Amino acid sequence: MSKIAIIGGGITGVATAYELAKLGEEVVIFEKNYFGSGSTFRCATGIRAQFTDEANIRLMKYSIERWEKLEEELEAEIGFRHSGYLFLATSEEEVEAFKNNIKLQNRFGVPTRLIDMDEAKEIVPPLNTEPFLAGAWNPMDGKANPFKTLFAYLMKAKELGVDAREHTEVVALEREGDEITAVKFRSNGKVETVKVDAVLNAANAWAPLINEMAGLRRDIVPIKAYKHQLVKTEPLERGQAEPLVCPPAWDDAYIIQDGEDGGIICGAGIEHKARSLNDYEPTYDFLRGVLKYAVKIAPPLRYAHIVRQWAGFYAKTPDKNPAIGKLLDNFYIAAGFSGHGFMMAPAVGEAMAEFMTKGRSRVPLDWEWYDPYRFERGELRTSAFQIG
Template sequence: MSKIAIIGGGIIGVATAYELAKLGEEVILFEKNYFGSGSTFRCATGIRAQFTDEANIRLMKYSVERWEKLEEELGFDISFRQTGYLFLATSEEEVEAFKANIRLQNRFGVPARLIGMDEAKEIVPILNTEPFLAGAWNPEDGKANPFKTLFAYLFRARELGVDAREHTEVIGFEREGDAITAVRFRSNGKVGSVRVDAVLNAANAWAPLINEMAGLSRDLIPITAYKHQLVKTEPLEPGQAEPLVCPPSWNDAYIIQDGEDGGIICGAGIEHKAKGLDDYEPTYDFLRGVLEYAVRIAPPLRYAHVVRQWAGFYAKTPDSNPAIGRLLDNFYIAAGFSGHGFMMAPAVGEAMAGLISKGRSKVPLDWEWYDPYRFERGELRSSAFQIG
């Protein structure tokens, strides 16, 4: 049994801790704030296999299969619902692109299909069909509650012996050659140190700082924190916009009805580079901009009150694909999820646990595609389609 330290108590760190504990490893999980306080509790809840490249489609097909069984496995309600994703085309060229994406998705078993606007209206009663020509629809995509999911993983991880510490910040490492031998941390004003056999950097937007602590360049994995915001309306009658609905050509704007309280969550690609890693200030230009898109997608939203607006980080890499793999002898990374980390967590957590514990995993994760050293080699992947 090895002792493995995980830095970052978001969904990726917590899911990996659980999977490692299932494999019989001893795990210590560090979170500098409270669990979920990074991007995870700020996310839009969306889960989809409708990507536009083989690596992300295969990974997400597997992840959705894990999501389908997660409530039963963890023994908690996580409000996972397969309410679909509906992408909407505004031009003939986009319809052709949707058709090509659907062919690729179908090749890997994702049951997406092109639908007309009558069917789209049946699925989303408040939809304004007039601007759109067709929809790419996958009924197996869906959503889940990030709070319940993280706490379900955390509960089971602790039950399996994971030492999960909140308000405990990792501040450095001790190294012998290429290997990290100990993690130094600060908690309640006191500094401590623990010997470890391996370390996973699951700090997402903060990951470059952790890499630097390990003696690597901060720019090796160029992750930039972009402020991504959401607005939520008062509750609407259930069933009005259950799928995530998105016309990508409208600045990736989207709406999705919260599966529990019925409020409509509205997002868009109106992004700002964060002023710092504590810059969670919502902005007025986003509020105005996102509501203009939301009302064009679903006109009845004109009459809905906005009850909340919040911001979090899309921890973005240059190709919007995460960095997943080994960085040094016993130092690993799974970070830079660029807006997809929640949906990918069941698959990535299992894959990382397999890699760290056994050197392999049965998860269909294309290690070469997500290779963390690709940026240094200047080998960018095709940009992952990036919305919640």
């Protein structure tokens, strides 16, 4: 048994801590703020296998299979349901692109199909069908509660002996050759050191700072934080917009009914590079922009009250695919998840835990596709459609 340190207490770090503990490892996880306080508790709840490349489709098909069993495994409610994703096409070119994506998804067992607007209206009753030609519908996509999911993982991880340190910031790493030997952390103003056998950088938007602590270039994995915002309406009767509904041609705008209180969450790719890693201030520009799209998608939304607006980070690599793999002999990274880190966590946590302990994994995760050194080699993957 070795001692493994995880830096970052979002869904990626916590899911990996749980999986490592399940394999019998001794794990300590550091979170500088409170667990979930990074991007995880700000996310839009969406989970989908409707990607446009083999690697992400296969990973997410597997992840959804894990999501289905997670409540039973973690013995806690997490609010997962197959509520579907409905992408909407506004032009003939998009319909053709949808057909190609569907063919690829079907090849890997994802049951997406092209639907007409009559069927779309049955699925989303307030939908404005007029601007749209067709929809790509996968009823097996879904959503879950980020708060409940993170705490379910965390509680089980603690039960299995994980040492979970909240309000504890990693401030330095000690390195000998190509190995990290110790982690320095600050808690209650006091700096302490713990000897470790391996380290996982799960700090997402903050990951470049951790890489620098490991003696690597900050941009060895070029992750940049973009401010991504959401607004939410008052609770509405269930069944209005249960799937995530998105016409990609409209700035990636989307609506999805919160699985808990029925409020409609409205998002869009109206985003800016964050001014700093504390730049959480919501903007009026976004509010105006996103609501314009939301009422075009579902006109009755014009009568709903907005009760919340918030911002978080999409931590993005240049190709919007995460960096997952090894950076040094015993220093690993799983970060840069753009709009997909929540949905991928059950698969990524399991894959990472197996990879760190056995050097391989049964999870269908394409290590070459997500290789953190691909940017150094000047390689970019097909850009992953970024929204949640």
